[in-house]
Amino acid sequence: HLIVAVAAVVPGAQVSIALLLIALLMDMVKKDDAAGTWQASHFSWRIRSVLWAGVLYVITLPLFLLLYLPGAIAWAVISIWFLYRIVKGMVRMNADRPVDA
Template identity: 75%
Template structure:
């Protein structure tokens, strides 16, 4: 009994990493939406690295779509923030509105992914954006 080996199924481990990543993304997303609750970009980068590293481990499983979903969410939001940054320089209100909409979109994607992962469902190809 003392030498008993406990194995963890890959699905279980991937789901744990997925939850860690989703929670980090959620903290960042909520911080982006609530004034004064700015979360560190470091949390977002940690979550992104987790997703990039673990994505190959999830290949072929229903969870692979969640890793890709989170990676695409970060990349699309990052591109949108960069493309709308000029609005802050020229016009304060449009810049704020653009970034608020991007932040809400990012929060929506993270919550949607969490709900689907909790239900054991993949992110379908029709859910790309």
């Protein structure tokens, strides 16, 4: 999922939205398999990260379309926040630890 998520925030990645939606769908389908383990928090973390980023991108879309620079800044901030959540989750996963909500 890390590669998919990082590709999703790379400017100009044509298939980024499709890849992100596929990763989200995979997480939603596989989440129950991790129930009761430390890995369950990672599924919830990734699902919340994608959903919140998607909502924030949609909310700021008019700003991006009407006033390019403020919209681009907003999208950059959202992308940095999203990337932070990806990295934090990967660091915790590599340490075999749950992600704190």
